[in-house]
Amino acid sequence: MRILIAEDDPSIAAGVSASLRQGGHAVDAVTDGAKADAALRDTPYDLLILDLGLPNLDGADVLQRLRKRGTGLPVLVITAREGLRERVRVLDLGADDYLVKPFALAEFEARVRALLRRYTSQGAPELTIGRLRLDLPGHRAWIDDKPLELTAREFGLLEALAARPDRVTSRAQLVEALCSWDEELTDNGLDIAIYRLRRKLADSGTQVRTIRGLGYLLEEVKEGKESEA
Structure with missing residues (x-):
């Protein structure tokens, strides 16, 4: 499956990209929100891994634009922003799941599998x-x-x-x-x-x-x- 990672922290982007590629996925990575928005318009993906604190265009804005285009692409938000209010806000914007940094790679992989299982093959x-x-x-x-x-x-x-x-x-x-x-x-x-x-x-x-x-x-x-x- 083809997955887009929008993350400006090089170490996190490298780690999750390697994990996904090892799992057999094709992975594209961008480091700012504007590039993420452009990639989502031009390329069909099966999953978006989205950091909220992106330069040029905030991750929340990327998510809002994605949902306004009417796509049901699953989105896993990964962010350092904690708190119940923030989680509720992001889920209300259209995220499918939410993971707070730092996170264990095993948990990240499990959440990716769960999202892909939910959205592939019509459920x-x-x-x-x-x-x-x-x-x-x-x-x-x-x-x-x-x-x-x-x-x-x-x-x-x-x-x-x-x-x-x-x-x-x-x-x-x-x-x-x-x-x-x-x-x-x-x-x-x-x-x-x-x-x-x-x-x-x-x-x-x-x-x-x-x-x-x-x-x-x-x-x-x-x-x-x-x-x-």
Whole structure:
């Protein structure tokens, strides 16, 4: 999933970015409110991690602008501002959760998982395609009851395809889903990831089908149909 971090403290931004990337997410980071507002207008995200004390545009203003545009993007506020009144104010502005600095990384990760679980797959905790089961927020997959071992990139690829059931996902959309602003994914790298994912999905009742000239489709394999290698 693609996550935006709006945080002007370099150490906090680096720590949470590393944690999220290790979990297989694509992460973009900005250091002021104006850049956060611009990024939210231009790029579809699955979660916003928002500091309130941002330069140029306060985090509360970023949140207000986001909600005025009518988006339901989940927002986790992280801030040094304490007190019940402040928490109530931020939640009333449209935040989904609130975490006071300093915080334990394990708690941050748990809150991220909870928010993503709530907002992915229309609230369903799992997706099932053929014999393949996916827990998107938990970054877990199974064929029947057997865990499917995937790298972070392979799971990100599977996640991007599963998020668009019965719809073709273009190569550009896959690259965007798999890469942060400071990362690159070559055509060859994407081809390798698709090839490896297909091998791991063999005999799962699910395949990644190439739609020539358009992209890829994750679909259930009908009985008697050969899976594309």
